[in-house]
Amino acid sequence: MDCKEGADQVDKTVAVMEKHRSESQQICRDLCKDGGDGSKLGPTFQLSRVMLPDDANIMGNVHGGIILKMIEEAGSIVGTRHCNTQNGDRCLAALVRVEKTEFLSPVFIGEVVHVSAVITYTSQHSLEVQVKVIAENILTGEKKLANKAALWYVPCSLQNVDKITEVPPIEYASPEQEEEGRKRYESQKIERLETKARLEEAMPPPPNPEDTPKERYTVGFSQSSLIHLVGPSDCTLDDFVYGGVTMKLMDEVAGIVAARHCNTNIVTASVDAINFHRKIKKGCVVTVTGRLTFVSNRSMEIEVLVDADPLVEKEKGKYRAVSAFFTFISLDKENKPLNVPPLKIEGEEEQKRFEEGKARYLQNKAKRLAEKERQQ
Template sequence: MECAVRSRHPTVNCPVAVSRIMRPDDANIAGNVHGGTILKMIEEAGAIISTRHCNSQNGERSVAVLARVERTDFLTPMLIGEVAHVSAEITYTSKHSVEVQVTVMGENILNGVKRVTNRATLWYVPLSADNVHSVVKVPPLQYSSPEQEEEGRKRYEAQKLNRSESKQRNATIIFPTINVDRKSKEPCTVGYSQSSLIHLVGPSDCTLHNFLQGGVTMKLMDEVAGIVAARHCKTNIVTASVDAINFHQKIEKGSVINVSGRMIFTSNKSMEIEVVVDVDHVLKSPQESAHSVTAFFTYVSLGKDGTALPIPTLKIETEDEKKRFEEGRERYLQAKARRTGEVTKKCQ
C-alpha cells in the first residue's frame, strides 16, 4: 500500500505493505518457514519505505541501506501455504538515519485467520545514488506528539551506543576456523556442531549500489545458525529470536563472504548460536579479514506435535567456551526477565 500523496513533511501514517505466499522452497523439511526468509522480507519492506522517505523531497537522490536490526522475536512459526503480510512504518528520523518498525502477520487463506508472527525494529542510513561514500541528509518526520519524538530520540541514542560498543567488542574476537572432522569430535561439543558457509556475492544479491542486501545477509546467517542447531539437537529446529544485528561495513559485489556459526549457550528449552560474517575482498589487494556482520540467534527444538523438546547440554571444553557460555547465560536471563515483564504488563 502506497501513500496517495507525498507531502513535503511526510508523516508516520504512511506504511508500506509486502505480501507473499510461503512456498515449499521457503521452508525446512518439517514444513516450517525458515527464519531467514522472514528476515529477508522484513528488510525488503524496511528498505522500500526508508528509500521512499529519503527521496520524498527535492534534493540528492539516495538509497537507504541497513545499518542495524534490533532484537527480533519469532512469536509463532510461519507455515507453507500461508500468506506472510509484512507492514513497515517509519517511527523516527535523525539527521542521517531512519527508524522503521515492522510487523509480520501470517494468514491462513483457507479460513482467513491471521496472527502476528514477528515484530522488528530496523535502522537505515541513506547513501547518495551517485556517491556511495556520501551519506545524505534525511527529510524530517512530522510526529503526532512531542512525546513520540522524544521516545524515538531515546531509542536512537540507545542503539547508537550499543552499535559503537558492539563494533569495539567484535574487533577483538578471533572466530575459530571452521575445518572440523566431525568423526573425531564428541557430539554436543562446540566443535562438533560449528559450521560455515562460503558465498560469492553476485548481482542478484545486491542493492542498486552493488552492495550485498542486508536481507540476503540475514538469510544466509539464519541458514548457518539452523545447521548448527540441527547438528546439536538432531531434531526439527526453528528460529525463536535474533539478538541485535549490527552491519559494520558494506560488502561489495564480487566479494566472498564466510558465514560462520557456533553454539554458545544452551538452556533446557533453547540454544544460542553466534554467527559472524567475514569478508574477503578477492578483487582487491590483500588486507585483513574483518567482521562485517555479527549476531546471536536463539533456536528451539520441536517434536512432531510441535511441542518444545529438551535441548542437549552443551559440553564445554575450553576457558574461552566457558566465558562465552556465561555471557550467553546472561543474555538468556535478561531475555527471560524482559518476557516476564511484558506478560505482567499485559495482565495488569
C-alpha cells in the same frame, strides 16, 4: 453440472477470492494506521507473499531467514522512498542494525505473509522502521502475528556510497512520541559502538571434522560455516549486498548448528540485535560462521559472524562485516518444544562465552516476564 450451475460456482469462487483479497489489504492498513496508541505514524509500505516449499524446512516450517529477508525488503523500500522525497542526491537506505526480534508464531507452507513497515523516527542521518508480520491461512481466514521487528537505516548516496545524506523529518503525533524515538535512537547508537569496539579478528575456518573428530554436544561438533560468492542478484543498485540476503545466510548457518546439536526439527525463536559493521560489495567471498555459545533446557543461543574477503581488492584484507546472536528451539513432530541436550564446554574461552550467553538469556527472560505482567 449445467451452464447456470457452473456460472454460479465461478461467481462464488470469485467472491471468496475477493473477500480474502479485501481482508488482506485491510490487515496491512490496520497494521500501519497507528503506533499502538492510536497515533498516526510516518510513511508506510506493505508487501504480501504466499509461502512456498522452497521457503521451508522438511517439516514445513518457514525458515526464519525468509521472514527476516522480507522484513528487510519492506524496510528498505519505505526508507528509500522517504529519503528520496527531497531534492538532492538520490540515495538508497542501507541497513545498519536490526533490534532484537521475536518469532512469535510459526509460519507454514501455503500461508500468506503480510509484512507492514512504518517509519517511526528520523534523526539527521538515520531512520527507524518498525515492521509487523501477519501470517494468514487463506483456507480458514485465520490470522496470527508472526513477528515484530525494528530496523535502523542510513541513506547512502548513489553518487558516492561513502556519503550519508540527510533524512527528511517526519511529523510526530506528540512531543512524547518524538522523545521516545530519540531515546531508542541514542540507545541503539551506543550499543552499535560498543559491539564494534569488541569485534574480533576474522574467524579462521573450522577444522575438517574428518581430520579432528569432535565429541557430540561440544561447540566444535556443531560449529558450521557457509561460503558464498556475492553476485549481482544479491546486491542493490550500488553493488552492495542487501541486508536481507545476509540475514538469510546467517539464519541458515545458525539452523545447521542447531540441527547438528540436537538432531531434531528446529526453528528460529528470536534474534538479538544484528549489527552491520561494514558494507559487503559485489565480488566478495563471505564466510558465515555459527557456533553455540549457550544452551538452556529449551533453547540454544548461536553466535553468527559474517566475514568478507574482497576477491579483486585483496589489499583491503578480510574483515568482520556483520554479527548477531540467534536463538533456536527444538520441536517434536507436533511442533511442541523439546528439551535441548546440554552443551559440553571445553576451555576458558567457551566458558566465558557461555556465561555471557547465560546473562543475555536471563536478561531477556526477565524482560519477557515484565512485559507479560505489564500487559496483564
